[in-house]
Amino acid sequence: MELLKQRILTDGKALNSDVLLVDSFINHQIDPPLMQAIGDEFARLFKDQGITHIVTIESSGIAPALMAAIAMDVPMVIMKKSISSILSEELHQTPVYSFTKGTTYQLTLKSQFIKKGDRVLFIDDFLANGEAALGAARVIEMAGATVAGMGIVIEKAFQPGRERLIQAGYAPISLARISYMEAGVVEFEP
Amino acid sequence: MELLKQRILTDGKALNSDVLLVDSFINHQIDPPLMQAIGDEFARLFKDQGITHIVTIESSGIAPALMAAIAMDVPMVIMKKSISSILSEELHQTPVYSFTKGTTYQLTLKSQFIKKGDRVLFIDDFLANGEAALGAARVIEMAGATVAGMGIVIEKAFQPGRERLIQAGYAPISLARISYMEAGVVEFEP
Numbered sequence: 001m002e003l004l005k006q007r008i009l010t011d012g013k014a015l016n017s018d019v020l021l022v023d024s025f026i027n028h029q030i031d032p033p034l035m036q037a038i039g040d041e042f043a044r045l046f047k048d049q050g051i052t053h054i055v056t057i058e059s060s061g062i063a064p065a066l067m068a069a070i071a072m073d074v075p076m077v078i079m080k081k082s083i084s085s086i087l088s089e090e091l092h093q094t095p096v097y098s099f100t101k102g103t104t105y106q107l108t109l110k111s112q113f114i115k116k117g118d119r120v121l122f123i124d125d126f127l128a129n130g131e132a133a134l135g136a137a138r139v140i141e142m143a144g145a146t147v148a149g150m151g152i153v154i155e156k157a158f159q160p161g162r163e164r165l166i167q168a169g170y171a172p173i174s175l176a177r178i179s180y181m182e183a184g185v186v187e188f189e190p
Numbered sequence: 191m192e193l194l195k196q197r198i199l200t201d202g203k204a205l206n207s208d209v210l211l212v213d214s215f216i217n218h219q220i221d222p223p224l225m226q227a228i229g230d231e232f233a234r235l236f237k238d239q240g241i242t243h244i245v246t247i248e249s250s251g252i253a254p255a256l257m258a259a260i261a262m263d264v265p266m267v268i269m270k271k272s273i274s275s276i277l278s279e280e281l282h283q284t285p286v287y288s289f290t291k292g293t294t295y296q297l298t299l300k301s302q303f304i305k306k307g308d309r310v311l312f313i314d315d316f317l318a319n320g321e322a323a324l325g326a327a328r329v330i331e332m333a334g335a336t337v338a339g340m341g342i343v344i345e346k347a348f349q350p351g352r353e354r355l356i357q358a359g360y361a362p363i364s365l366a367r368i369s370y371m372e373a374g375v376v377e378f379e380p
Contacts, residue, residue, distance in 0.1 A: 029267045029303045032260045059249030059268070063256050070222045077219045078249070113219045 001041050001175040005188055007034060008154070014181040018156075026125055026153065027060050038153060038175060039067025042123060045173055046072070046149045051121045053077060053114060055140060057107065057132055064153050065123040072121075077113045079136060081105040092142040096135035099128065107135045109143065116144030127152040127172060130161030137170060154178065157189050191231050191365040195378055197224060198344070204371040208346075216315055216343065217250050228343060228365060229257025232313060235363055236262070236339045241311045243267055243304060245330060247297065247322055254343050255313040262311075267303045269326060271295040282332040286325035289318065297325045299333065306334030317342040317362060320351030327360060344368065347379050 013021040025031040042064070054076040056065035062078055069076035085093060085106050092109045114120060120140045124132060137147045147170060155162065155174035158181070165172050177189040203211040215221040232254070244266040246255035252268060259266035275283060275296050282299045304310060310330045314322060327337045337360060345352065345364035348371070355362050367379040 023300065024303070027268075028270070028300055029265055030256060030259065031265060032256065032263070035256065036260065059252060062249060062252045066220060066222065066225070066253050066256060069220065070226065073222070075219055075221060078217075080218070110213065110218055113214070 004176045039071045042068035042151045043071035049148045052118045054121045060125040080108045082108040092139045094138045114143040118145035119148035121149040123151045125153045127155040127161040128159045130164040194366045229261045232258035232341045233261035239338045242308045244311045250315040270298045272298040282329045284328045304333040308335035309338035311339040313341045315343045317345040317351040318349045320354040
């Protein structure tokens with residue numbers, strides 16, 4: 001998605017080979033027209049997948065997922081990051097390790113919102129190690145639903161997330177795939 | 191806002207005199223057309239206030255704030271709930287007590303996103319004790335900006351939030367004001 005790549009080049013900030021700041025348009029401040037364009041692009045990419053629900057993880061995934069949900073006219077569900085593991089028939093939970101924070105949270109979904117037969121598009125802002133996406137897929141499948149698509153806004157293609165997802169049987173589609181970063185430098189996959 | 195009140199009556203669930211579950215359309219699962227209507231209503235209510243930015247608090251405020259930002263064509267900023275207090279020229283922070291969780295978080299804003307002269311509309315999903323809204327107003331004013339409006343999706347009008355905000359000089363506008371709740375019963379202000 002050319003508009004997004006250009007925006008990353010002008011307003012993103014690579015601090016080192018690992019950390020990309022996009023908080024002036026994706027994470028902390030949001031640029032509504034850009035976010036609308038992102039939602040429209042996800043809708044275009046996944047229009048033939050029979051998507052019934054969009055699922056994301058709080059809180060940075062909410063904006064792109066909501067815009068995609070509006071463009072695709074399907075309900076959207078926000079998985080919560082819970083500190084505690086709760087055993088309940090009403091909840092689906094799985095532990096997810098956050099490399100950014102160095103802690104584990106319980107990715108949590110109320111079972112009433114995703115059901116057997118649903119075809120779910122998972123959307124998130126970043127793909128790096130793939131932990132969050134793999135966790136989301138586990139929860140969606142615990143609910144008896146199908147992961148019918150994975151849409152990522154920005155992928156760090158030099159990290160193992162995509163490979164892990166493909167090995168697990170998923171096919172993530174990313175709007176911007178970064179092949180290389182160092183302080184002040186961002187390069188995309190061709 | 192009649193559409194929202196009707197939805198609360200049909201799909202909301204008052205557990206007791208204090209807890210209202212709206213997680214099937216506001217918090218956990220989001221109904222995109224309803225959220226668009228909420229954003230449009232905020233845009234209509236605050237259209238003459240010269241709003242330059244919309245600010246909300248992660249994560250339940252993001253959806254209504256984003257829809258309002260799209261309707262008003264202004265950038266939107268998400269204040270973060272940080273665990274730690276960080277002294278930095280780059281951040282504005284204030285402690286906020288969460289009655290729901292019984293803990294205090296540091297409401298955090300990067301100073302680059304809200305500046306002197308900005309006219310900020312604060313949007314949140316709930317108004318109850320007013321702690322979050324008062325904290326948000328402190329942070330906006332630390333940044334040198336003006337709180338030009340406060341828009342709330344659902345107000346528990348039987349709790350002291352509105353009174354505290356008015357005493358502090360703000361004038362919150364809520365789309366649905368609940369005057370009374372008990373298990374299975376929700377009543378609105380006339």
